[in-house]
Amino acid sequence: MTETSSLPFLSVGTAAEAPSQFAGRLRGLSDRAMAWLFIAPTILLLLAINVFPLLWTIELSFTNYRANRPNAPLRWVGFDNYASILSDSDVWYAMQATAHFVVWTITLQVLLGFGLALLINRRFRGHGFWTTVILLPMMLSPAVVGNFWTFLFQPQTGLFNTAIAFVTGSDPSSFQMIGDVGLAPWSIILVDTWMWTPYVMLICLAGLRSIPDDIYEAAEIDRASAWRRFWSITLPMVLPFLMLAVLFRGIENFKMFDMVNLLTSGGPGSTTEVASITLKREAFEKWRTGYSSAFAIILFVTVFGLANIYVKALNKVKQR
Amino acid sequence: MRARATVQVLGVLGAFGLAAAWAGPAAAQDRSLTLCWAAWDPANALVELSKDFTTKTGVGMKFEFVPWTSYADRFLNELNSKGKLCDLIIGDSQWIGGSAENGHYVKLNDFFAKEGIKMDDFMAATVLGYSEWPKHSPNYWALPAMGDAIGWTYRKDWFSRPEIQAEFKKQYGRDLAPPKTWDELKQVAEFFQGREIDGKKVYGAYIYTERGSEGITMGVTNALYTFGFQYQDPKKPYHMEGFVNSPDAVKGLEFYKSLYKCCTAPGLTNAYMQEGLDAFKSGQVAMQMNFFAFFPGLYKDPNVGGDKIGFFVNPSEKVAATQLGGQGISVVAYSDHRDDALQYIKWFAQPDVQKKWWSLGGYSCHKAVLNDPEFPKSTPFAADFLTSMGMVVDFWAEPSYASLLLSMQKRMHDYVIADQGTAKQALDLLIKDWTKVFKDDGKL
Structure with a gap:
């Protein structure tokens, strides 16, 4: 009986002492040490899942390594993989296809997204409902989007072809969106624009809602025209948000894979073979791991370099 | 007190006894094998067949079936990462070189010798295609499991209308009859293209055009082989100039493109096996190129099967040839259940099991089945299957087959579907790509 009553007392005492000892030890640490203590787990995680694979990829990019032949002798090939990629016409073709896709999707998404944001910002009756409806495409999985647009683009039974045929009076099967060399690149641009314009709209809407009303009131007192208000107030104040949207969409579309793979598999021929599809084929179908590592590094440096230049421009715009 | 203790001890012993009795069957249940293959009709037949193996040996069977479009990606990744998912794998014929050289498959020579399994009991083309590496050498890495080749189906009911x-x-x-040459096939296809039958617009032919995996290669080669295409100089291995891009090969490729242009349904730019089945079953096409493996299912189809469907072998031109399909069954080297997996192979190789395999819808490669005088009459497509298996040609089965295949996919799709360059240029570029692969592999 004595024992049982003394045990809780002892355990309470130990439990009470432990935090105070720990707190005492923490109190002895400098702010800098404390900061390191808190961010160390995150840094370790980042090192393990980001930095280590990156360094390993860089190392592999200088070798002839193939993941499907682990027993083959590993050979240091210097910059051969890089030279071979940069002199490969197929790679340059893939880069052109990527650039075409990125430039056009961003242009269209910015124009349409900004336009939609201006409309939604007017706070008409039911604008909340319409905002939700417009946002629906970006909530879908790219795999789902790729699959159902494949059905929509079917020349014989697809809703898209039927609708175009209804408007133009032509035969629905007289054109093929994803099977025609001329139309296929525009098909993937169309689908991406349909899916991601709401995202750009959302960012622009945030920008528009952040503009204080009194600036517009002052402009009205000065009798500024609607065009003048748009040009001198709305656009400059939304510009940082727009530029942010362009940055996000640019990075995302530069590495676009899933939707294009499902819609066209890079075809017809190699018409829509964007860089990430080429990379996937080299890495996981041909198993040229060293070569594809070099290609991945080239793509990474390209995106990283362009994004850095862009962020500097964005900061300048913000400072204005 | 003592009596109570005795009861307690007996109770404990009883509980152990019950647990042991329970664990007995459970332990037997633990003996199981996982067989990996593609998700298609013959796989369902194999599930049915394998029940006999479980009944006989007590070894349970699990199955991992993956759709054809991701079959190679999924299982080659599994093998390359030395995964233990599959104990047995029915791998594609082109994997044999890589899987043998990289140690993914168990070499079966000693096992065959010990168990009295003779490769002479199987059709020679299937042993060469599915089991041997290097080719034409007595080194066996698989047992021929599923014979297959490309053949054709046609709408017999349409053909027979007066x-x-x-x-x-x-x-x-x-x-109007099932075509024997490519010219005849094109004529029939042109005849049906755009024709209205039973109030519905129909199309001439369904052929393979898929870009992502192996589709267009499997289609184009059916024309190429028959026109005279060869992978390499028979006297000088890996030398392709004048063989891959010979004038005959150019003609074959031009012909395939002309067939695609004249006589296929709109939108047929990225279609493989399943799309062909859909097109045929929905009554859209007069003729369909596809693997024999699908023919039992098509013959049973309530809308287009039975009397409405007919079958014919791949048309000839200069030579009779068709693309080999099918697979051998191998034991995965990383399996923890190698002995049970080998027992499955031993069981599967028996003539009685092979006969049942054929009756369930699988294509046996065993001579006990194929040489049976009743075999050609056993189904409406059995005779064509035998003929086709006698004229099969396979794609490269080299360890670098994936690189070789992807190059061919690209060059063929660029020319046939995307209208880029000429047939000669496409084949010249193909030689350039393949030469680079063989140079990297140290074979040139």
């Missing part, structure tokens, strides 16, 4: 026959004869001066 008004259609009369119109065809008037137009081409011959009877």
